[in-house]
Amino acid sequence: MKIAFTSEGTSWDSLIDPRFGRTENIVLFDEESKELTAVDNSAVKNDAHGAGTATAQKIFELKPDVLITGNGPGENAAKALKHIKMRIFVDANDLTVQQAYNNYKSGNLREV
Amino acid sequence: MKEIVVISGKGGTGKTSITASFAMMGGSDVVVADCDVDAADMHLLMQPDFNFSEDFYSGEVAFVDQSNCISCGKCEDVCRFDAISVKKNLYVVDPLSCEGCGYCARVCPTKTIVNQERLAGKWFISKIKTGSIMVHARLGIGADNSGKLVAKVKNEAKEIAMEERKGFILVDGSPGIGCPVVSSLSGANFVVLVTETSVSGLHDLKRVYELVKKFNIKAGCIINKADVNPEKCSEIEQFLKENEIVHLTDLPYNENFTRAMVKGQTIVEYDHGELKELLNDGWEKIKNLVAN
Amino acid sequence: MTNPKPLKIAIASGKGGTGKTTLSTNLAAFIAEQDEVVLVDLDVEEPNSGLFFNGILTHEEDIFKMIPQWDESKCTLCGICPKVCNYHAVIQLGPTILVFPELCHSCYACSELCPVDALPMIPKKTGTLRDFQIEKLHFVESHLDIGEEQAVPLISKTKKYVARKYSHVSITIFDSPPGTSCLVMEATKDADFVILVTEPTPFGLHDLSLAVETMRALKKPFGVVVNRYGIGNDEVIHYCREENISILSKIPNKRKIAELYSSGKLMYRDFPEVKHSLSDILDYCITAVRGGIA
Numbered sequence: 001m002k003i004a005f006t007s008e009g010t011s012w013d014s015l016i017d018p019r020f021g022r023t024e025n026i027v028l029f030d031e032e033s034k035e036l037t038a039v040d041n042s043a044v045k046n047d048a049h050g051a052g053t054a055t056a057q058k059i060f061e062l063k064p065d066v067l068i069t070g071n072g073p074g075e076n077a078a079k080a081l082k083h084i085k086m087r088i089f090v091d092a093n094d095l096t097v098q099q100a101y102n103n104y105k106s107g108n109l110r111e112v
Numbered sequence: 113m114k115e116i117v118v119i120s121g122k123g124g125t126g127k128t129s130i131t132a133s134f135a136m137m138g139g140s141d142v143v144v145a146d147c148d149v150d151a152a153d154m155h156l157l158m159q160p161d162f163n164f165s166e167d168f169y170s171g172e173v174a175f176v177d178q179s180n181c182i183s184c185g186k187c188e189d190v191c192r193f194d195a196i197s198v199k200k201n202l203y204v205v206d207p208l209s210c211e212g213c214g215y216c217a218r219v220c221p222t223k224t225i226v227n228q229e230r231l232a233g234k235w236f237i238s239k240i241k242t243g244s245i246m247v248h249a250r251l252g253i254g255a256d257n258s259g260k261l262v263a264k265v266k267n268e269a270k271e272i273a274m275e276e277r278k279g280f281i282l283v284d285g286s287p288g289i290g291c292p293v294v295s296s297l298s299g300a301n302f303v304v305l306v307t308e309t310s311v312s313g314l315h316d317l318k319r320v321y322e323l324v325k326k327f328n329i330k331a332g333c334i335i336n337k338a339d340v341n342p343e344k345c346s347e348i349e350q351f352l353k354e355n356e357i358v359h360l361t362d363l364p365y366n367e368n369f370t371r372a373m374v375k376g377q378t379i380v381e382y383d384h385g386e387l388k389e390l391l392n393d394g395w396e397k398i399k400n401l402v403a404n
Numbered sequence: 405m406t407n408p409k410p411l412k413i414a415i416a417s418g419k420g421g422t423g424k425t426t427l428s429t430n431l432a433a434f435i436a437e438q439d440e441v442v443l444v445d446l447d448v449e450e451p452n453s454g455l456f457f458n459g460i461l462t463h464e465e466d467i468f469k470m471i472p473q474w475d476e477s478k479c480t481l482c483g484i485c486p487k488v489c490n491y492h493a494v495i496q497l498g499p500t501i502l503v504f505p506e507l508c509h510s511c512y513a514c515s516e517l518c519p520v521d522a523l524p525m526i527p528k529k530t531g532t533l534r535d536f537q538i539e540k541l542h543f544v545e546s547h548l549d550i551g552e553e554q555a556v557p558l559i560s561k562t563k564k565y566v567a568r569k570y571s572h573v574s575i576t577i578f579d580s581p582p583g584t585s586c587l588v589m590e591a592t593k594d595a596d597f598v599i600l601v602t603e604p605t606p607f608g609l610h611d612l613s614l615a616v617e618t619m620r621a622l623k624k625p626f627g628v629v630v631n632r633y634g635i636g637n638d639e640v641i642h643y644c645r646e647e648n649i650s651i652l653s654k655i656p657n658k659r660k661i662a663e664l665y666s667s668g669k670l671m672y673r674d675f676p677e678v679k680h681s682l683s684d685i686l687d688y689c690i691t692a693v694r695g696g697i698a
Contacts, residue, residue: 018298018299019263019298019299022260022263022295022298045263046260047260047492048170048171048172048212048256048260049171049490049491049492049507049553050489050491050492050493050504050507051260051492052492053492053493053495053502053504053507054492054495056495057486057492057495057496057497060497060498070299071297071298071299071327071328074294075506075551076504076506076507079502079504080495080497080502080504083497083500083502084497084498091328093299093301121450122420122421122450122452123419123420123421123422123582124419124420124421124422125421128607150419150582150583150584150585151418151419151420151582151583151607151611153419153606153607153610153611156606156607156610172490190512190513190516192510192511192512193511208586208589208621208622211509211511212490213490213491213509213511213513214488214490214513215488215511215512215513215516215517218488218513218517219517227490251584251585253584253614253617253618253621254584254585254586254588254589254618254621255585255586256585256586256587287420287582288449288450289449289450289550290449290553291553308666309666310665310666310667310668311452311455311666311667311668312425312452312455313666315452315455316450316452319450322550337662337666340659340662340663340666341663341666341667343667344666344667365659365662367635370605370635370636373605373606373607373636374605374606374636374637376606
């Protein structure tokens with residue numbers, strides 16, 4: 001499984017970015033290889049319009065199986081993610097990537 | 113660190129005066145973010161020092177570099193916003209009409225049209241009289257508040273609050289129900305809805321609450337000018353009950369709101385009676401609610 | 405009215421809650437005592453004027469904007485359309501093109517730059533226009549659909565409807581959205597005269613000065629109405645004097661007025677001085693536009 005997190009930083013200790021479209025980074029954890037990588041999203045964050053759909057496009061290209069975020073994507077982004085049948089878990093606000101991952105594993109994050 | 117956002121669907125409900133009072137009571141533990149960038153007025157009560165300022169760019173605008181223009185007119189043909197016209201044989205862009213779609217630049221055969229970043233305003237970090245910091249901004253004329261500037265102001269406030277280990281971020285939120293208010297709410301721990309007892313007050317409260325519900329954030333409500341229309345007031349109370357919104361406090365119609373503003377003061381500095389007490393109660397309730 | 409030139413007055417303010425809607429509704433009702441008048445609520449994100457009138461619905465129509473529609477059978481997935489859309493309203497997810505109508509500005513770039521014509525433009529509903537009548541008052545309002553981000557096309561189409569249907573009516577009043585954004589520019593740009601409503605307070609003054617800058621950028625003749633006069637201080641008055649801006653009228657601050665507003669009632673009938681103010685404001689606008697001053 002490959003898991004994507006919206007995050008303010010690039011490591012396990014970074015906080016989850018509650019925003020989807022304007023997230024600072026997308027952090028990816030590959031459960032097989034145990035590898036943690038991060039993709040900078042600042043170019044999209046700085047777009048005046050359509051940050052949500054642009055980030056959704058990026059998620060599509062990164063091909064994770066699961067997305068973990070805070071507030072949840074806005075309507076347009078949600079529509080795009082639904083189209084690619086992404087599983088989305090929300091309410092990870094105020095958690096680090098590590099804590100969010102643990103909560104996800106123990107079934108303590110809400111799926112939308 | 114907890115983030116509290118104050119919003120109201122319509123203008124003139126007293127939102128900014130109330131937010132400024134909370135900032136005053138919270139003192140040095142509260143970083144303030146003025147995200148009401150369309151009518152950014154809070155600085156008038158906070159004595160900011162405008163210590164740091166930076167230009168803010170949002171969206172794009174087309175620019176014709178005349179040196180390579182062959183006057184083919186393709187740009188004018190494709191523009192759907194009537195933003196390109198011929199003046200003295202030169203093709204020029206009216207930046208107020210241009211929506212930055214970039215179509216003209218793409219069809220220009222000599223590549224003499226470029227899309228530039230649009231200067232949309234300025235943003236500031238200020239020390240304020242509460243002993244804390246305020247992040248605020250000012251939109252330029254005709255600039256559109258896309259939510260990006262709101263996100264910027266909030267983010268800077270958040271970083272400062274983290275670095276300095278402050279307890280709260282207090283956000284004066286944007287009006288309406290569009291993208292800016294969505295950005296204001298994003299990441300909040302608690303939302304304070306300010307309304308007034310009028311037909312428009314209730315109407316706009318309902319509209320903005322629709323949005324808050326989507327975010328799954330705990331909400332409380334302050335009813336301002338509660339005694340102006342008792343009938344509307346009970347309708348609002350009914351609405352709060354049905355939606356499990358915490359009724360934080362009622363404020364009476366009181367011209368000390370304006371008198372304080374004229375002195376450049378927050379209500380709690382100017383008023384030492386009922387208003388101050390009610391606002392203090394409200395703030396204590398909010399702090400308790402976000403702590404849990 | 406003897407002069408046939410129709411008069412278009414826009415009512416705007418730098419911030420919300422200064423009494424813009426109060427002024428436009430009362431002014432329209434006052435004029436309608438004698439003459440036919442059209443009131444248009446262009447605050448399409450939060451239209452509130454309608455709360456003050458109980459008219460008969462005479463017309464209702466959906467308002468459309470143009471958006472691209474993907475024609476899968478023609479598409480070669482060349483990837484041009486997502487690249488040319490500056491608003492991320494068109495994205496490509498593998499073998500699919502998705503269009504997000506709310507984000508689209510109707511610039512036509514994706515549609516016309518598509519080499520195989522796989523994104524023809526089609527109309528998409530963006531809001532609803534309603535037209536009411538109360539005797540001599542026509543009241544037109546448009547509501548932007550929830551989620552729709554582009555208000556400008558709805559404002560411009562509402563104005564077109566009014567221009568088409570009510571060209572014979574001598575006075576039209578436009579209630580503009582608050583602020584200084586592109587929406588205000590769209591709402592006020594065809595007006596012959598703009599009334600800026602403010603309050604005599606520090607917030608009022610600050611927001612007024614921004615609204616004045618906007619009107620000067622648009623090169624519009626304008627004047628100021630000071631609402632809730634008596635509250636606050638005289639700085640707004642001083643500012644207008646220094647900047648050579650005409651003050652059309654000062655509407656007094658009275659708790660009773662706030663009470664009438666709060667229940668959605670018009671106020672000028674109960675306050676002779678307000679009626680007087682409305683008459684002054686109207687005369688000023690007529691002279692300013694038809695007499696060529698301002």
